[in-house]
Amino acid sequence: xxxxxxxxxxxSRFQACCLQQRLEHDAWIYGYETMKEIEVYRxxxxxxxxxxxx
Numbered sequence: 001x002x003x004x005x006x007x008x009x010x011x012s013r014f015q016a017c018c019l020q021q022r023l024e025h026d027a028w029i030y031g032y033e034t035m036k037e038i039e040v041y042r043x044x045x046x047x048x049x050x051x052x053x054x
Contacts, residue, residue: 001036001053001054002053003051003052003053004051004052004053004054005049005050005051006019006049006050006051006052008049009043009047009048009049010047010048010049011047011048012048013040013042013048015048016040016048016049016050017040019050020038020039020040020050023035023038023050023052024038035052035053035054036052036053036054037052037053038050038051038052039051039052
């Protein structure tokens with residue numbers, strides 16, 4: 001399996017964590033198939049992003 005990267009990078013870890021929580025809760029609320037793992041990562045330039053395993 002390969003990581004799927006969200007298309008936007010954020011300046012703060014807090015913003016990326018909010019997106020991570022939203023992805024987890026949307027799957028639960030709307031009945032989407034849950035992702036195996038969702039994590040926040042830091043890019044080489046110092047910004048934060050979200051990636052997940054489908």
